Amino acid sequence: MPTGKVFSRPARKVTNFLNSLIDWIYPPQCTCCGKEPDLCPFLCKECYQKLLLFDNTPDSIVYHKDHPADRVKAMFYFDEILQQLIHDIKYRDASYVANYLGRKVGEYYKLSEFSQCDAILPVPLFSVRKRERTYNQATCLAKGISKEWGIPVEERWVKRCRNTNTQTKLNKEERRKNIEGAFIVRKKSILPEHICIIDDVFTTGATTMEMARTLKKAGVKEISILCLATPLREGKRKI
Ligand SMILES: [Zn+2]
Numbered sequence: 431m432p433t434g435k436v437f438s439r440p441a442r443k444v445t446n447f448l449n450s451l452i453d454w455i456y457p458p459q460c461t462c463c464g465k466e467p468d469l470c471p472f473l474c475k476e477c478y479q480k481l482l483l484f485d486n487t488p489d490s491i492v493y494h495k496d497h498p499a500d501r502v503k504a505m506f507y508f509d510e511i512l513q514q515l516i517h518d519i520k521y522r523d524a525s526y527v528a529n530y531l532g533r534k535v536g537e538y539y540k541l542s543e544f545s546q547c548d549a550i551l552p553v554p555l556f557s558v559r560k561r562e563r564t565y566n567q568a569t570c571l572a573k574g575i576s577k578e579w580g581i582p583v584e585e586r587w588v589k590r591c592r593n594t595n596t597q598t599k600l601n602k603e604e605r606r607k608n609i610e611g612a613f614i615v616r617k618k619s620i621l622p623e624h625i626c627i628i629d630d631v632f633t634t635g636a637t638t639m640e641m642a643r644t645l646k647k648a649g650v651k652e653i654s655i656l657c658l659a660t661p662l663r664e665g666k667r668k669i
Pocket residue numbers: 460461462463464465473474475476477478
């Protein structure tokens with residue numbers, strides 16, 4: 431009797447052939463400059479080397495006097511390359527870019543306190559927004575990180591119950607008020623001791639801080655926040 435294994439090899443061959451055909455018809459290009467990608471599937475060597483490692487606590491943390499997180503870091507500086515990549519992730523269906531960058535973040539922080547968490551929670555999108563975009567970019571990042579750390583992603587534990595998408599036009603105080611009470615914890619009874627929250631960009635931190643506050647109120651003892659990038663200029667250096 432045939433098994434899945436017997437058929438898997440030819441199926442893989444067909445998939446590989448189709449992928450090569452697609453690459454031949456549409457050769458892969460660097461997302462930023464259009465050259466042939468190198469070192470990474472969507473960036474050429476030059477653009478990849480322009481990525482700026484931040485690996486620090488974003489400066490805007492000072493605006494959160496009562497800040498509930500035990501540690502906060504962003505890996506990259508939000509420069510024009512990261513801006514382009516995040517734009518592609520959000521608006522051009524490039525979830526594989528988020529997944530790849532998530533693996534890079536996971537690799538980089540593999541031996542840190544962040545990877546000592548019990549669960550990884552991406553910042554949830556409001557349901558309507560998620561339907562529009564079909565996926566949550568923070569979840570794709572979180573899944574990449576999860577592969578490196580071997581820690582589960584729990585995207586259903588926290589729900590975003592309000593649409594707070596007008597954040598960009600608000601100042602720090604208005605952002606905080608706008609986001610207040612925007613999250614609810616669904617699974618209070620099973621929350622572990624240490625949760626790592628994942629998001630793409632840490633700007634004022636209003637969103638991730640509110641999620642951390644909500645989780646602490648629900649009984650989580652330790653909260654880490656890890657983001658892909660932050661727009662601050664302090665402490666930047668090349669990777
Ligand atoms: Zn390039």
